[in-house]
Amino acid sequence: MSRFFYPLVDNPYRKKDIKKAIGVLKSFKITSGIKTINFENSFKKKLKVNNALMVNSGSSANLLALQCLINPYRKKRLKKGDEILIPSLCWSTSLWPIIQSGLKPKFVDVEKHTLNIDLKDLKSKITKKTRGILIVHVLGNSTNMSELIRIKKKHNLYLIEDTCESLGTKFRNKYLGSFGEFSSFSFYSSHQISSGEGGMICCKNQEDFEILKALRAHGWSRGLKNEQKISRKNKHLDKRFIFYNSGFNLRSTDIAASIGLSQFKDLDKFIKIRNLNRRKIINELNKSKVKKKIDIIKENNGVKASWFGIPIVLSNKINKKLFIKKIEKNGVETRPIISGNFLNQPSIKKYNLKTNSKMKNADYINDYGFFIGLPTKPISSLIIKKLVRAFEQSV
Numbered sequence: 001m002s003r004f005f006y007p008l009v010d011n012p013y014r015k016k017d018i019k020k021a022i023g024v025l026k027s028f029k030i031t032s033g034i035k036t037i038n039f040e041n042s043f044k045k046k047l048k049v050n051n052a053l054m055v056n057s058g059s060s061a062n063l064l065a066l067q068c069l070i071n072p073y074r075k076k077r078l079k080k081g082d083e084i085l086i087p088s089l090c091w092s093t094s095l096w097p098i099i100q101s102g103l104k105p106k107f108v109d110v111e112k113h114t115l116n117i118d119l120k121d122l123k124s125k126i127t128k129k130t131r132g133i134l135i136v137h138v139l140g141n142s143t144n145m146s147e148l149i150r151i152k153k154k155h156n157l158y159l160i161e162d163t164c165e166s167l168g169t170k171f172r173n174k175y176l177g178s179f180g181e182f183s184s185f186s187f188y189s190s191h192q193i194s195s196g197e198g199g200m201i202c203c204k205n206q207e208d209f210e211i212l213k214a215l216r217a218h219g220w221s222r223g224l225k226n227e228q229k230i231s232r233k234n235k236h237l238d239k240r241f242i243f244y245n246s247g248f249n250l251r252s253t254d255i256a257a258s259i260g261l262s263q264f265k266d267l268d269k270f271i272k273i274r275n276l277n278r279r280k281i282i283n284e285l286n287k288s289k290v291k292k293k294i295d296i297i298k299e300n301n302g303v304k305a306s307w308f309g310i311p312i313v314l315s316n317k318i319n320k321k322l323f324i325k326k327i328e329k330n331g332v333e334t335r336p337i338i339s340g341n342f343l344n345q346p347s348i349k350k351y352n353l354k355t356n357s358k359m360k361n362a363d364y365i366n367d368y369g370f371f372i373g374l375p376t377k378p379i380s381s382l383i384i385k386k387l388v389r390a391f392e393q394s395v
């Protein structure tokens with residue numbers, strides 16, 4: 001039994017999801033196959049993206065996007081030391097693929113009221129060496145995408161959208177993940193939908209898609225559009241085993257794909273229930289005495305958010321450590337917003353990535369921000385009452 005009456009994640013799997021997984025097990029066709037292709041096709045259709053490829057995690061999706069940008073098969077590719085802008089409020093594997101691909105991250109501060117990248121700071125950090133922006137859509141919210149696209153076009157930059165926390169969010173009626181050259185998604189168990197572990201990489205152009213397919217599976221020519229042409233050019237080789245590119249093995253399984261697709265079909269339903277739960281919780285918190293002591297993050301202008309948690313920033317008169325200790329003791333599970341200001345992590349020091357540039361807002365969110373869960377099943381008024389009481393007893 002959990003010590004939390006209000007955990008971060010309730011069990012995300014329904015009986016029907018598990019049945020789909022059992023069906024795959026019974027078919028003995030477990031590795032990436034037809035279920036994966038079905039999931040990719042549904043994903044592509046709903047999000048209106050040109051190409052989608054399932055991988056084993058959102059981290060792998062980010063890695064593939066960056067590796068694709070430096071791949072020798074790409075006509076225009078990035079070079080060692082080229083700069084990529086990234087918000088300092090990011091996840092570990094939003095950042096590391098930049099470094100693992102020989103590129104240079106340049107950190108940008110975020111906005112306190114949206115948690116997303118600060119476009120003013122972003123503009124001030126663009127130099128001759130800047131080649132791309134990796135934005136993180138934080139916890140279902142987003143920056144002003146129209147303005148971001150304007151900046152991207154003006155400076156001729158690549159855009160990679162880390163959408164691992166924001167599947168289903170729309171900016172002015174267009175899904176996040178459909179704006180950039182690349183976008184990544186995660187189906188880890190706490191997110192909008194879950195396949196246990198799993199992710200999706202989407203891209204705009206066909207040339208990139210062919211590179212991504214090869215990189216996902218050993219650099220193999222199998223399944224590429226020009227597979228036959230490659231084999232004709234390499235008659236000395238067994239045509240089934242031609243390694244056309246460098247590669248990883250980042251494929252998922254049809255078990256994960258079948259669970260992912262089953263959940264994906266209900267994405268809109270989950271969003272609706274979560275929004276309803278969120279509204280009820282916020283209404284009650286706003287009626288209580290904690291109202292003046294907390295700032296509940298709202299959706300940005302133009303954003304129709306798909307939340308999986310409720311991000312909250314405390315007033316700076318409250319000691320966060322003490323508050324977290326009390327509220328968790330009162331049965332409410334919490335966690336930091338992403339991982340706080342990532343520049344505070346020891347790995348940053350080890351890799352000499354420290355910057356002198358101030359990250360005032362990321363630090364504030366680091367010091368006063370946290371989030372609580374948001375269940376996909378309707379929440380009872382009794383639980384909401386208990387939740388509000390836990391807040392009141394902890395501030």
Ligand SMILES: Cc1ncc(COP(=O)(O)O)c(C=O)c1O
Binds near residue numbers: 058060094136
């Ligand atoms: C912003 C962001 N990017 C990437 C990831 C990595 O996703 P995964 O856990 O599927 O590797 C996460 C994980 O939660 C995340 O929050």
